[in-house]
Amino acid sequence: MHRIKPQLFWQGRKKLGLNAAKLLPVCRTLESTANELRWIKQHVAETPSIIPFGARVWKLCDRRGKGLPLAYVLGNQPFGDLEIKCRPGVLIPRTETESYTIHLSNILRRSLSSSKSESDQHQHQPLNIIDLCTGTGCIPLLLYSQLSRSHPLQSLNIVGVDISSKAINLSRQNLHHNLHAHRFPRPSSPGDKSHPQRLLHFHKADIFSPTSLDPFLSIPSLSSTSSSSTGTGGEWDLLTSNPPYISPSGFALSTSRSVRNWEPKLALVPPVERYQEEDVFYARLLEIARTYRPKRVLMEVGDMEQAKRVVRMVLGDGKLRGLYFGNGEGTRGGNERGAGAGAVQIWRDDLVGFEGYEEIMEVGVGVDGQNQTIVVKGHPEGHGRSVYLRRVGVVDDV
Amino acid sequence: MLAAPWLCRSCAHSLRRSGVFVSLQLRKASTGLPPVLLDRARKLAAEHKQLTKQLESEYEPTAAKRAGEISKVVAALQELDKAKSALDELNGLLESDDAELRQLANDDLDATKKHLETLGLNLSATLTPKHPFADMPCLIELHPGPGGTEGRHFADTLFRMYQKYCENKGYSARVISYQEAEDRTPGLDGEVPISEAILEVTDPGAFAAFRGEAGMHRVQRIPATEKQGRTHTSAVAVWVLPSFPENSTDAENDFNNPESDFYVDPTEVKSEKMRASGAGGQHVNKTESAIRLTHIPTGIQVSMQDSRSQQQNRERAWRLLRSRIASLRREQREAQAKDLRDSVLSQSQMSRGDKIRTYNYQQDRCTDHRSGLDVHNLPNVLQGGEVLDKVINSVQSWLTAMDIRNLIAQEEAQARGAVGGSDKKKKGGK
Numbered sequence: 162m163h164r165i166k167p168q169l170f171w172q173g174r175k176k177l178g179l180n181a182a183k184l185l186p187v188c189r190t191l192e193s194t195a196n197e198l199r200w201i202k203q204h205v206a207e208t209p210s211i212i213p214f215g216a217r218v219w220k221l222c223d224r225r226g227k228g229l230p231l232a233y234v235l236g237n238q239p240f241g242d243l244e245i246k247c248r249p250g251v252l253i254p255r256t257e258t259e260s261y262t263i264h265l266s267n268i269l270r271r272s273l274s275s276s277k278s279e280s281d282q283h284q285h286q287p288l289n290i291i292d293l294c295t296g297t298g299c300i301p302l303l304l305y306s307q308l309s310r311s312h313p314l315q316s317l318n319i320v321g322v323d324i325s326s327k328a329i330n331l332s333r334q335n336l337h338h339n340l341h342a343h344r345f346p347r348p349s350s351p352g353d354k355s356h357p358q359r360l361l362h363f364h365k366a367d368i369f370s371p372t373s374l375d376p377f378l379s380i381p382s383l384s385s386t387s388s389s390s391t392g393t394g395g396e397w398d399l400l401t402s403n404p405p406y407i408s409p410s411g412f413a414l415s416t417s418r419s420v421r422n423w424e425p426k427l428a429l430v431p432p433v434e435r436y437q438e439e440d441v442f443y444a445r446l447l448e449i450a451r452t453y454r455p456k457r458v459l460m461e462v463g464d465m466e467q468a469k470r471v472v473r474m475v476l477g478d479g480k481l482r483g484l485y486f487g488n489g490e491g492t493r494g495g496n497e498r499g500a501g502a503g504a505v506q507i508w509r510d511d512l513v514g515f516e517g518y519e520e521i522m523e524v525g526v527g528v529d530g531q532n533q534t535i536v537v538k539g540h541p542e543g544h545g546r547s548v549y550l551r552r553v554g555v556v557d558d559v
Numbered sequence: 560m561l562a563a564p565w566l567c568r569s570c571a572h573s574l575r576r577s578g579v580f581v582s583l584q585l586r587k588a589s590t591g592l593p594p595v596l597l598d599r600a601r602k603l604a605a606e607h608k609q610l611t612k613q614l615e616s617e618y619e620p621t622a623a624k625r626a627g628e629i630s631k632v633v634a635a636l637q638e639l640d641k642a643k644s645a646l647d648e649l650n651g652l653l654e655s656d657d658a659e660l661r662q663l664a665n666d667d668l669d670a671t672k673k674h675l676e677t678l679g680l681n682l683s684a685t686l687t688p689k690h691p692f693a694d695m696p697c698l699i700e701l702h703p704g705p706g707g708t709e710g711r712h713f714a715d716t717l718f719r720m721y722q723k724y725c726e727n728k729g730y731s732a733r734v735i736s737y738q739e740a741e742d743r744t745p746g747l748d749g750e751v752p753i754s755e756a757i758l759e760v761t762d763p764g765a766f767a768a769f770r771g772e773a774g775m776h777r778v779q780r781i782p783a784t785e786k787q788g789r790t791h792t793s794a795v796a797v798w799v800l801p802s803f804p805e806n807s808t809d810a811e812n813d814f815n816n817p818e819s820d821f822y823v824d825p826t827e828v829k830s831e832k833m834r835a836s837g838a839g840g841q842h843v844n845k846t847e848s849a850i851r852l853t854h855i856p857t858g859i860q861v862s863m864q865d866s867r868s869q870q871q872n873r874e875r876a877w878r879l880l881r882s883r884i885a886s887l888r889r890e891q892r893e894a895q896a897k898d899l900r901d902s903v904l905s906q907s908q909m910s911r912g913d914k915i916r917t918y919n920y921q922q923d924r925c926t927d928h929r930s931g932l933d934v935h936n937l938p939n940v941l942q943g944g945e946v947l948d949k950v951i952n953s954v955q956s957w958l959t960a961m962d963i964r965n966l967i968a969q970e971e972a973q974a975r976g977a978v979g980g981s982d983k984k985k986k987g988g989k
Contacts, residue, residue, distance in 0.1 A: 176741045188846075191741070192864075197846060199739075200867050231846045239868030256848065256869040257840050263870065407841055417843040429841050464838045510839060513870075514877055517825045540830060544839050 165189065180218060183226035187419070197231060198222070204235045228419050241303040243339050250327040252428035254299040257510050258403055258461060261547050262300050264512045265459055266307040268557050269399065273312050275556075287316035287358060289380055291455075293368050293402040293446065295321035296428060298332025300401050305361050306345040313346070314357050321363040322377055325427060332363045369445055378453055397455035404442035405431045406463045411439065439463065443471045450550070451480050458485075458550040465545030468507045472524045472548060475505055476533055485550040503553035509539030510546045596683055596963070599970050600636045603686075607633045635682040642675045687962045691820075692801035692889065693767040698735065698882050699758045704775065704794035709782040711753055712746030713918075714795045716941055717776060718756045724943030724951075725760055730768075732760045735875050736865050746783045757879065759802055766801045771929075771954035773799040773915075780920030790921060794914070800882035801889075820885035828880070829853040850876040859883050916950070925950060930957040 165185060173181035173191055180201075181194050188194040205217045225234045232238040232247040239245070240254045241263060247253050269288070288308065292301045301321040308317060323329050340347060348361040366373040380395050407416065407429045420429070431441045443460060450458050462468045475481045487503040507522070522537045537545070551557060610626040613619070649671060652664035701718050703710035718737075725732035735757040742752060760769065775794045782791050803821050817824075831851040849864035850872040861879045863872040917926045918937060925940045926933045930953035939946040 176743060178743075193847060195739075195741070196849075196864060200846075230844045232844070239866070239871070241868075241870055252841070253844050255840060255844070259870055403841075405841070411842070415838060415842050417845070420842065420844050424844065461840065463840055463842070511830055513873060514828075515825050515830070542830075546840060 180222040183222040187226055187228055197225065200231070201225070201235070228422055230419050230423055233423060238297075240299045241306065243299070243302055243306055243335075243344055244342065245297050245299050245302070246331060246335050246338055247297060248327070248331055249423065250425050251325070251331050252296045252424055254297055257544075257546050258299065259303070260510060260513050261459065261461070261508055262303050262401075263307075264508070264516070265399070265401070266304050268457075269304070269308060270311045272557055273308070273315060287318040287360070288399075289397045290317070290319045290399045290401070291378070291397055292319075292321045293323075293400070293449075294404045294428070294442070295323045295332055295363065296328050296403070298328075298335050298363055300403065301361060301363075302332075302335055302339060302345075304399075304401075305348075305359075306339070309346050309359055316357045317359045317361070318380065319361045320377055321361075322366050322368065322374065323363070324365070324367045325425070326365055328428075329363050329365045336361060336363070368442075368449070374449075378449065397453055399457045399459070400446070400450060400453075400455040401459045402442070402446055403461040404446065405429050406439050406442065406461070406467060408439040411463070439467065440470055440474070443474060447471075447474055447478065447481060451478070451484070454484060454552065456552050456555045459547055461547045462545060465507070468545035468548050469522075469524045472505055472507065472535055475548075475550065476524070481550075484552055487553040503555070504549065504551040504557075505535050506549045506551075507535065507537045507545050508547045508549055509537065509541070509543030511540040511543040512538060515540040596686055596967060596970070599686060599966075600632055600682060603629045604633045604636050631685045632682070635678065635685045639675070639678045639682055642671065642678050646671050646675060683963055687959065687966060690767060690770065692770075692885070694763050695766045695801040696759065696761045696763060696804055697766040697769050698798075698800040698802045698879065699760065699769060699772065700798040700800065701753070701756045701758075702796045702798070703752075703754065704796055707793075708740075708742060708744055708746070708752050708784060709778075709791050710793035710795055711740050712750040712782065713776075713778045713793060714756065715746070715750045715753050716748075717795055717797065718753065718758065720941050720943050720947065721758055721772075722943070724947055725758075727943050728948070730760050730762045730765060732758050735759050735879070736863060738865070744784060747780075750783075761802075761804075763804060766799065768951075768955075769799050771951060771958050772797050775914040777914050777917045778920070779917060798886075800879075800886045802878060802882050820888045821881045823854065823877075823881055823884055827855050829855055848872055852876050852880050854880060854884060857884060857887060859887070927954055930954050 169191060170182050170185060173185050173194060176191070177195055177198055180198055181191075184194045184197055185191075188197055201221050202218055205214055205221065210217060221234050225231060230247075230253055232253040233249055236246060236248070237244050238247050238254050240259050245254050273288070290301065290304055292298075295301060298321050301319045305317065305319050308315065321329075321332055323332070336348075339345060346359070348359045349355065349357075364377050366377055368374050378397075380397070405428055409430055412421065412426070412430050416429070431438055443462075446458070446460055460471065462471055476486060485503050486505050509518075516538070518538065518540055520537050520541065521534045523532050523534050525533065539546075607626055607629050610622050610629075613622055614626060646668075649664045649668055652660055653668075655661060699721055701714045703714040722732060722734075736755060737757075738753055738755040740752040740754040744752065746752065775796055777792060777794045779790055779792050781788055785791060829852070831853065846867070848867055848869040849862060850869065851860065851862040853860045859880065861876050861883065863876040863879070866872050866875075915928055917924075917928070918940070919925070920937065923935050923937045924933065925935075925937055925946070927950050930950075932950055932953040934940065934946050934950060936946050940950065941947075
């Protein structure tokens with residue numbers, strides 16, 4: 162990190178006031194300082210208090226100046242069209258997560274719209290979504306918000322799971338917070354049998370302990386017509402996860418200071434020593450995918466290397482390969498022409514607005530000794546951000 | 560009327576009898592419509608007739624569309640012709656010997672002439688090309704011109720003026736971007752120096768209402784920073800861009816349609832974000848939410864950093880990029896059409912560089928240089944009150960008159976046998 166010129170402090174003081182000198186060591190540039198100062202002032206102006214305006218701005222700038230992330234200082238972070246509350250002890254939602262969640266909700270919305278014409282009964286069949294390691298609950302909340310507004314008659318069953326009770330409390334608070342701000346319609350209450358049934362729940366569970374996770378992974382039958390015993394409907398349409406994925410050495414070296422000092426290590430670094438340490442969650446997630454066969458899986462990863470490792474884990478496992486890769490038709494022709502062929506893809510940052518970008522990437526030698534190729538989506542300058550799996554037979558209309 | 564200041568009564572009487580008087584008045588009424596416009600209407604009517612005949616034998620969608628487009632003109636022309644023949648009839652009656660009949664005809668004459676005039680206006684309105692973006696919402700962009708803080712201060716005043724004007728007129732406006740300049744010297748009435756501001760007016764048709772505002776707005780006043788009381792002149796550039804309606808099913812098809820002016824090929828857009836440091840994701844928690852997009856073929860650059868939400872910045876940046884590109888494409892097409900046209904009217908073509916309005920504080924005056932309207936009560940103008948409304952309306956009618964004149968010039972050029980008729984015809988027919 163380069164040194165900040167004293168001159169910059171002078172300029173900041175002159176142009177932006179005394180608060181700027183506090184923010185400058187953290188923000189590094191005048192432009193970013195001006196932005197953060199404006200956001201802090203906006204926040205103070207929007208939240209009434211008996212403490213004078215100037216004093217509150219000064220206090221917040223002081224805390225921000227000590228390196229506390231802005232989302233913790235202000236207590237919230239925008240995520241899509243929602244406002245997510247943030248508190249120390251729970252990971253702050255990242256813009257990268259926001260980007261792929263929006264893309265994911267677009268995929269789901271389109272596939273709902275195209276299947277809608279088939280039958281009205283389809284809407285009674287709930288769309289089942291589970292998010293593991295949910296943190297603030299940002300992914301389930303945004304998906305709920307987008308889907309309930311674009312398809313107001315569609316039944317939904319969305320679950321968020323996290324090991325931390327702080328996170329679960331916060332995600333429930335976030336649900337109520339956004340509900341009060343009328344950002345999305347109210348979920349159905351448990352006894353309510355009216356249509357559409359929209360459920361959104363957060364549960365505390367350790368995803369490594371089968372006994373604690375299993376109750377949430379088996380889908381409860383919502384209506385008498387689609388009980389899980391008949392074999393229809395008891396499937397997850399989407400499994401998402403943003404698990405801890407930073408290796409202990411990476412945590413010491415490549416994370417920024419404010420992440421290292423203020424954000425929960427629990428949400429960043431996997432605690433177990435097995436495999437390559439940072440990949441241990443993916444092994445477990447894929448194990449869950451193998452058992453419960455969700456139609457689509459999305460896992461956030463740290464970089465392209467990790468994405469490739471995860472893809473290799475999928476392709477190396479015979480059952481997963483059969484489920485999601487099939488005979489590799491999804492990569493041929495470079496687009497989605499092979500409908501229902503299944504897909505193993507890597508998504509880069511900056512997907513929204515750049516859906517058209519696509520490239521074919523080799524991920525190494527497979528079991529049959531041939532080079533394996535998969536599709537990489539998103540702007541070529543973006544980092545590898547997530548691995549997307551789609552089961553054979555499931556169609557995305559993109 | 561007659562040129563003679565005085566006329567003896569018996570002479571006047573005989574004049575009236577012979578119909579000279581009447582024919583003079585008549586000529587005045589019928590000159591309400593320029594002959595070229597009438598010619599064009601006749602040509603269109605002929606085309607319409609031919610098209611309907613063609614459509615009777617076999618249906619063709621393009622021909623049907625064209626026929627539908629010009630059917631309004633034909634209807635207006637038919638009505639005009641009917642009124643004209645009625646007038647001719649009255650004219651004939653006036654010359655009859657029956658005094659009672661003459662009296663009756665005389666009574667009817669005024670009403671018929673009025674009717675004729677409105678019909679003439681009607682026809683010219685149907686012939687005037689409608690701006691292709693007229694039904695769209697718009698973005699009003701303010702950029703202070705060179706000249707330091709004073710221009711930036713005034714940009715803030717203009718921004719507030721438009722905001723209040725929208726409030727007064729019942730338009731829904733929202734702030735897309737409001738960038739304070741780095742130096743923070745306060746101006747007159749608590750003005751904040753701004754480096755750029757964008758206001759979106761989301762009502763459909765806002766583009767038509769505000770398109771006359773595009774251009775250089777000049778201010779003459781003694782700035783707050785001036786110590787010696789000298790009057791300064793600075794300028795603020797106002798751009799009015801069509802914006803894409805947000806929640807319209809029609810629009811969804813449209814901006815993904817490569818034919819549309821708003822279509823932007825994502826592969827031609829470079830998105831520059833802060834990618835330099837680290838891996839992103841969980842590794843960093845940057846607050847940097849700025850989005851910068853560059854459209855490579857045109858070199859248009861947009862940058863948005865107002866909101867904490869990157870998603871919102873991204874959406875706004877894309878909207879702005881689309882609007883700017885659409886407006887550029889439109890301008891290029893207009894420039895092409897202008898080249899084809901007679902160069903007599905070239906100065907009436909508005910471009911971003913022209914000075915269009917002056918706000919003079921000392922004289923409490925606001926002048927629009929195009930319509931030539933001069934109004935006082937500057938505070939009311941800057942509050943977006945009815946005086947500003949008057950100015951904007953005057954510009955509107957000036958623009959309409961200009962459109963008609965352009966059309967006529969185009970017709971004349973065409974009549975002279977200029978080349979490349981098809982493109983111009985299409986423009987005129989809209």
